[in-house]
Ligand code: FES
């Protein structure tokens with residue numbers, strides 16, 4: 549069955565089983581490996597993408613449910629890792645192993661789109677993603693920093709390039725497989 553949707557601002561069509569999860573389509577059909585597989589049960593948040601601007605778990609989202617919708621992955625969050633969340637992640641060197649981080653970033657970006665100045669409680673409520681490396685405290689600090697950056701330059705992706713270590717850069721852009 550052919551499903552059409554918008555992926556990172558471009559029209560996309562795939563001919564797959566309509567029950568195939570969006571995560572499988574992204575990684576296995578479209579070879580976009582920035583979005584990660586963790587639990588496959590909507591528990592860990594590794595697979596978080598935006599669907600019509602909402603942060604959602606792609607591992608339990610059948611591709612048929614995204615027909616006609618706008619999907620944004622870590623690869624499309626910004627053209628130059630200039631989104632305030634990516635800038636803050638790099639500045640504060642949040643990632644450790646990096647595996648969970650694309651999901652963390654997409655969840656944080658979804659939160660800031662709805663709540664530009666979140667409290668610690670807002671962050672704790674929104675960030676249900678699991679990190680086996682325990683980067684939670686740095687994530688919270690980075691979200692507050694991202695809120696400051698967003699307030700200073702509200703257009704997502706409009707910021708300039710940032711000095712980044714290769715490991716941080718790879719995990720904030722989806723470059724790591
Ligand atoms: S892989 Fe989707 S929530 Fe864990």
Ligand code: FES
Pocket residue numbers: 643644645646647648649678679680681682683
């Ligand atoms: S940085 Fe290693 S799992 Fe989160």
